[in-house]
Amino acid sequence: MLHSHSFQDKAFESFASFLRNILSGDDRYKQLVEPILSDAISLSKGEKNYYSVGRDSFDVVVFLAEKDPTFLGSINLVGVSNEQYKKLLELVSGQREEIIA
Amino acid sequence: MSTNNELLLLHLAQAEQSLERAKNNAYSDARLEDYHHKLVSLFHAVKKDIQQQTKSLSDSEIYDGPKKILDFIFKSLEFLDSSTLNQIPYEIVACLKEAMDKSIEVTDRYIIVTSLINNVLGFSYDSSIAFEHGLYTEIQTKYGIEFMDRLVQINLPRAFSRDYLSAVVLYHELGHFVDYRFSLINSLTKTVLDDLFHRRMKSTDENELVIYFPYLANYIANPTRTLITATTTSWYNVILSHFREYFCDLFAAQYIGEASSHYLKYVSQNSANWIPTHPSCINREKVVGAFLKGTPNVVVTLINQPLLSIKKTTLQKRYSDVAADDFLDLIPTEISSGEQLHGLFDMAWKLWLQQKKKMGDILNTSDTLKIYNVINNLVEKSIGNYITVNKWNQAYKTLHPQKPTPTT
Numbered sequence: 001m002l003h004s005h006s007f008q009d010k011a012f013e014s015f016a017s018f019l020r021n022i023l024s025g026d027d028r029y030k031q032l033v034e035p036i037l038s039d040a041i042s043l044s045k046g047e048k049n050y051y052s053v054g055r056d057s058f059d060v061v062v063f064l065a066e067k068d069p070t071f072l073g074s075i076n077l078v079g080v081s082n083e084q085y086k087k088l089l090e091l092v093s094g095q096r097e098e099i100i101a
Numbered sequence: 102m103s104t105n106n107e108l109l110l111l112h113l114a115q116a117e118q119s120l121e122r123a124k125n126n127a128y129s130d131a132r133l134e135d136y137h138h139k140l141v142s143l144f145h146a147v148k149k150d151i152q153q154q155t156k157s158l159s160d161s162e163i164y165d166g167p168k169k170i171l172d173f174i175f176k177s178l179e180f181l182d183s184s185t186l187n188q189i190p191y192e193i194v195a196c197l198k199e200a201m202d203k204s205i206e207v208t209d210r211y212i213i214v215t216s217l218i219n220n221v222l223g224f225s226y227d228s229s230i231a232f233e234h235g236l237y238t239e240i241q242t243k244y245g246i247e248f249m250d251r252l253v254q255i256n257l258p259r260a261f262s263r264d265y266l267s268a269v270v271l272y273h274e275l276g277h278f279v280d281y282r283f284s285l286i287n288s289l290t291k292t293v294l295d296d297l298f299h300r301r302m303k304s305t306d307e308n309e310l311v312i313y314f315p316y317l318a319n320y321i322a323n324p325t326r327t328l329i330t331a332t333t334t335s336w337y338n339v340i341l342s343h344f345r346e347y348f349c350d351l352f353a354a355q356y357i358g359e360a361s362s363h364y365l366k367y368v369s370q371n372s373a374n375w376i377p378t379h380p381s382c383i384n385r386e387k388v389v390g391a392f393l394k395g396t397p398n399v400v401v402t403l404i405n406q407p408l409l410s411i412k413k414t415t416l417q418k419r420y421s422d423v424a425a426d427d428f429l430d431l432i433p434t435e436i437s438s439g440e441q442l443h444g445l446f447d448m449a450w451k452l453w454l455q456q457k458k459k460m461g462d463i464l465n466t467s468d469t470l471k472i473y474n475v476i477n478n479l480v481e482k483s484i485g486n487y488i489t490v491n492k493w494n495q496a497y498k499t500l501h502p503q504k505p506t507p508t509t
Contacts, residue, residue, distance in 0.1 A: 014235030017165035024162075028242050032235065050288035051410035056234040058284035062291070066330075 012092050015060045019089040040064035044072045067091050106157050112171045113148060119178050120144055126181060132212050132250050139246055140177055146244045176230050180252045184214035190262045192484040197275055199439045200356050204279045210250040217259040224270040226278045227254040265480040266453060269360040269446050276352030285407040286348050290341045293403060298328040309399040313384050314340060343380045347388050347400050354389045355419040356443040360450040362386050392416060420444040425452050433482035442487060449480050
């Protein structure tokens with residue numbers, strides 16, 4: 001096979017692509033990122049557990065929650081800044097290298 | 102213009118050609134027609150987008166935009182092309198659909214498509230496009246096109262496309278689909294490893310766990326434990342894979358009892374050793390046996406945790422026993438429920454394992470091929486009759502909503 005991606009990889013790629021679209025000025029993607037971010041914040045704070053977070057983006061949610069809980073705790077969902085979107089993009093972009101390493 | 106822009110145009114032309122080739126596909130399910138039409142609309146929307154670009158696209162604009170959609174169109178076409186009228190073993194699909202509908206959310210809508218492959222062990226599910234939740238949302242947000250149904254492909258060996266004994270393996274594979282859909286075993290593995298690290302599990306359970314995950318013995322015996330995660334040790338993926346296999350065995354056993362264990366035992370040569378992707382055959386059989394007998398077992402108890410928390414259900418027998426009398430009279434048996442539909446597989450296996458000689462006497466033959474064909478034909482006809490009667494009843498109810506259906 002020339003190339004192959006698991007659907008878990010694709011979940012990360014989708015999330016990264018949403019973030020890149022937001023950073024290019026397309027605000028429609030904010031509504032797609034928000035529920036994932038909200039679940040990740042709740043999981044990192046212990047308000048939700050592995051069973052109660054949304055199922056559709058489970059891998060991304062868990063990754064974000066475990067990767068940098070301090071940064072996640074600093075995010076206010078009402079007004080996520082471009083700097084914060086950039087930082088999120090850096091985190092998920094590094095995800096593949098971590099899993100492969 | 103960059104090479105990638107040129108390659109995007111190549112990709113676009115290839116997609117258009119493939120859609121053109123598929124335009125006369127005849128499907129067994131009207132929902133597949135609808136899916137196909139939406140795919141065509143999506144293609145035209147993407148093509149228009151590309152043609153309206155006044156400047157060359159950057160690599161990330163290509164990857165995050167049109168390329169992703171064109172990949173989706175190609176994968177969908179691959180599934181649709183193998184699911185045209187003359188290729189679908191629809192009796193098997195009907196049984197799996199019945200089990201799938203009971204295992205997923207009512208809001209989830211999947212269409213099972215099939216692909217026959219030249220590998221006798223090639224039973225598998227391809228749910229790669231069914232779970233691209235982000236992509237579907239994006240297509241709807243960006244192009245206003247909503248795919249009401251998602252495609253799930255079942256791959257089955259061409260040699261066994263009408264073999265209802267080996268088809269039981271597909272129930273195990275359906276388990277993988279359900280697991281991935283709800284991230285059941287991912288959640289469980291993380292929770293169990295957290296519990297082990299924080300010593301929240303009873304020592305009796307820890308000791309029993311070592312039977313099914315023998316490589317955890319040293320970890321559990323160690324007075325200082327570190328948290329096992331995917332990024333710190335490769336053991337994480339071994340534990341995850343083994344939990345997944347135990348789950349799928351149990352998921353299948355709900356519908357087909359021991360049938361899948363018989364086949365697995367033979368195919369894996371009843372291995373006592375585990376490998377990174379699979380637990381030992383002996384342990385797998387032990388777990389299924391405990392579930393079917395209703396005896397306490399730590400793996401069964403743990404797997405019930407995510408099922409209860411996420412799906413509000415637990416592992417339970419979901420088939421009813423079907424008598425072999427009709428088959429021994431060489432006539433299909435009348436099936437009146439989904440539970441009986443699944444029960445057919447258990448009955449067919451029992452017939453093969455325990456009553457082959459009796460069946461041979463009835464058929465006046467000792468030729469196992471004849472017996473094999475008769476059992477498969479009887480299972481197929483029984484399922485086919487059930488599907489036909491169900492469809493007929495539904496049509497009757499539509500025409501005569503006030504009257505009870507004649508067969509009930």
